[in-house]
Amino acid sequence: xxxxxxxxxxxxxxxxxxxxxxxxxxxxxxxxxxxxxxxxxxxxxxxxxxxxxxxxxxxxxxxxxxxxxxxxxxxxxxxxxxxxxxxxxxxxxxxxxxxxxxxxxxxxxxxxxxxxxxxxxxxxxxxxxxxxxxxxxxxxxxxxxxxxxxxxxxxxxxxxxxxxxxxxxxxxxxxxxxxxxxxxxxxxxxxxxxxxxxxxxxxxxxxxxxxxxxxxxxxxxxxxxxxxxxxxxxxxxxxxxxxxxxxxxxx
Numbered sequence: 001x002x003x004x005x006x007x008x009x010x011x012x013x014x015x016x017x018x019x020x021x022x023x024x025x026x027x028x029x030x031x032x033x034x035x036x037x038x039x040x041x042x043x044x045x046x047x048x049x050x051x052x053x054x055x056x057x058x059x060x061x062x063x064x065x066x067x068x069x070x071x072x073x074x075x076x077x078x079x080x081x082x083x084x085x086x087x088x089x090x091x092x093x094x095x096x097x098x099x100x101x102x103x104x105x106x107x108x109x110x111x112x113x114x115x116x117x118x119x120x121x122x123x124x125x126x127x128x129x130x131x132x133x134x135x136x137x138x139x140x141x142x143x144x145x146x147x148x149x150x151x152x153x154x155x156x157x158x159x160x161x162x163x164x165x166x167x168x169x170x171x172x173x174x175x176x177x178x179x180x181x182x183x184x185x186x187x188x189x190x191x192x193x194x195x196x197x198x199x200x201x202x203x204x205x206x207x208x209x210x211x212x213x214x215x216x217x218x219x220x221x222x223x224x225x226x227x228x229x230x231x232x233x234x235x236x237x238x239x240x241x242x243x244x245x246x247x248x249x250x251x
Contacts, residue, residue: 012237015062015245020097023069026236027205030249031073034181035172037200039192040070041220042207048217049189054087058209062240070205072098074111074184076137076175081117083188084128089113091131110134112180116166116191120148120158129155139166139174168198193223196230203249204232210242 015023031038042058043049051057059067071077071094079089092113094102099109114137115122122128122138129136129152136156140149142163152158161170168191175183185191185201195201206220231251238245 012239012244015065015238015240018238020065020069020101023066023238024072024101026238027066027070027073027247029235031182031203033202035176035183036181036202037172037183037185037195038070038074038203038205039185039187039195039201040067040205041187041192042209043220044209044211044213044217046212046214047219048213048215049220050217051211051213055187056087058211058213059207060209060240060243062238062243062245063207063209066205066207066238066245068094068098070184071111072101072105073182075107075180075182076112076114076184078114078116078139078171078175078183078185078191080188080191081115081119081122082190083186084115084122086188089128091127091129091133092136093133108134111184112137114139114175114180115156116140116171118144118165120144120152122148122152124151124155137175137178139171141165166194168194168200172200187220189218189220189222193221196221197224197226199226199230201230201250203235203247206246206248208244208246 042055042063093110110133112134116139118141120140138152138156138158139161142160149158159174232248233251235247235249
């Protein structure tokens with residue numbers, strides 16, 4: 001029997017053979033209409049969003065490199081409070097190369113950090129707030145405790161974006177009105193699910209880690225479903241060893 005051949009299909013670009021500017025240019029194509037909501041996740045081949053509870057366990061050097069470059073391109077990084085706690089986030093700072101690239105493109109040296117928290121279970125004394133180069137934003141609900149809101153208002157701009165839960169469309173509108181139209185979301189799954197349900201995302205950057213996790217790890221999205229599935233098209237694919245880095249934009 002003749003061996004099957006893949007033949008004429010060209011392989012995707014190799015991350016290690018591209019400069020940071022090359023990668024940034026690839027992720028900038030078509031992302032000039034504001035607001036632009038980009039979501040970034042890593043997943044195992046069988047759909048796990050975490051290894052031993054953390055997304056970091058699925059990541060590698062290529063994923064971390066693209067992760068950092070995506071922060072160069074945004075006005076604001078949006079993360080759910082549960083992910084902030086689980087992944088051990090600190091103050092939102094980028095490295096010096098990214099600072100220079102951001103300033104050259106008319107952005108602030110560091111992106112604004114926006115944390116989504118319905119309950120405001122956040123520590124105002126955390127370095128996330130006290131060491132922040134840009135004043136953070138906390139997006140919350142009407143039912144959050146007033147004393148928590150007052151305490152956090154000392155170190156962040158606290159904005160109500162819904163009654164019982166933060167509404168994704170309000171979140172996007174509020175950030176856009178503050179001049180933060182390049183919105184980069186790093187999770188978690190429930191926040192991503194809310195963006196999908198509200199049809200408020202423009203792009204998904206997905207790293208496929210070449211491993212099988214099985215077990216009970218969560219998916220990259222959770223929660224409510226949209227009225228109809230949100231169609232995506234593949235904008236580009238990059239490769240690093242057996243890892244795929246995929247960029248999808250809304251179809």
